[in-house]
Amino acid sequence: MIRAGKVLVADDVISEQFVCDLNKCKGACCVEGDLGAPLDEDEPDKIEEVIDLVKPYLSKEAVEVLEKKGGYLLEEDGDLSTTTIDGKECAFAFYDDQGILKCSIEQAHKEGKTDFKKPVSCHLYPIRVSKLPDFEVLNYDMWHICSPACDLGKERKVPVYKFLEEALTRKFGKEWFEELERKVS
Numbered sequence: 001m002i003r004a005g006k007v008l009v010a011d012d013v014i015s016e017q018f019v020c021d022l023n024k025c026k027g028a029c030c031v032e033g034d035l036g037a038p039l040d041e042d043e044p045d046k047i048e049e050v051i052d053l054v055k056p057y058l059s060k061e062a063v064e065v066l067e068k069k070g071g072y073l074l075e076e077d078g079d080l081s082t083t084t085i086d087g088k089e090c091a092f093a094f095y096d097d098q099g100i101l102k103c104s105i106e107q108a109h110k111e112g113k114t115d116f117k118k119p120v121s122c123h124l125y126p127i128r129v130s131k132l133p134d135f136e137v138l139n140y141d142m143w144h145i146c147s148p149a150c151d152l153g154k155e156r157k158v159p160v161y162k163f164l165e166e167a168l169t170r171k172f173g174k175e176w177f178e179e180l181e182r183k184v185s
Contacts, residue, residue, distance in 0.1 A: 003135075004180040007172060009161070012140040013127060014184055017153030018160045024148035027101030029125055030093040032145055036082030037090060038121040038128075039072055044080055046116045047071035047105075053113050054104035057094045065091045082119060092118075123167035127160065 002009045039047065051071050055063050062085060069083045071091070083091040093101045106118040117123060126149070128141045140160055142150075153163065161168065161180065169177045 002180065002183050004183055005172070005176050006135050007176065007180075008132075008135050008137045009180065010137070010139045012142070013138050013160050016140055016142070016150070016160050017156075017158055018126060018146070018149050018163050019152040019156055019158050020146075020163075021148040021152045022100050023098070025145055026099060027093065028145040029122075029143075030101040030103065031089040032143075034087055035075065036073065036084045037119045039080040039082065039119055040121075041080075043119055044072045047082065047119075050105050050108060050114050050116055053108045054092060057104040057107055058092070059094065061085055062089075062091045062094070117170075120167065120171050123170060124164060127164060127168075129171075 001011060002014065048071050051066055055066070058066070065083055065085050069091075071083055072080050073083055075081055085091055089101075090103075092104045094104050094107075096102050103118045103122060105114070105116060106122075108114050109117045121129070126141045126143065126146055127138050130137045130139065153160070161184070165177060168180070
């Protein structure tokens with residue numbers, strides 16, 4: 001475990017290699033699992049602000065779910081997450097022309113319609129953040145659906161933390177990421 005500021009980074013975030021390969025996985029992380037994307041405390045308001053912007057990208061079913069349930073849910077354990085369709089697919093996901101699941105929020109961001117890129121937990125994936133009283137902990141969520149990303153990461157020799165430099169900098173800041181890099185070297 002490496003400590004950078006008030007963040008503990010699991011060794012496999014540094015040692016394992018990863019580069020998303022959407023052409024192979026087809027965005028499975030947006031549909032697999034039983035919960036939506038975890039949300040930070042400030043993200044529900046941002047989610048609600050973008051719902052109308054992203055509806056044009058979404059299926060009729062997704063729009064209906066968002067109109068009925070809203071953009072986020074309060075889970076039994078008190079955590080917030082994005083709304084899902086039937087407890088599976090994120091309600092903000094849509095299929096592109098190649099059959100790849102994409103994030104409608106990120107698409108709206110790319111088109112300059114919002115400053116909100118997407119939930120930071122999605123941006124950080126395959127890293128999952130957990131909280132301790134005095135620290136946040138970054139763990140690598142190794143999952144079979146990401147095996148193509150592991151293969152591509154090994155081929156390109158890109159560690160998980162380097163692949164996620166933009167997301168980690170978004171979450172913790174540039175100085176924090178530079179500190180992590182110094183400690184890794």
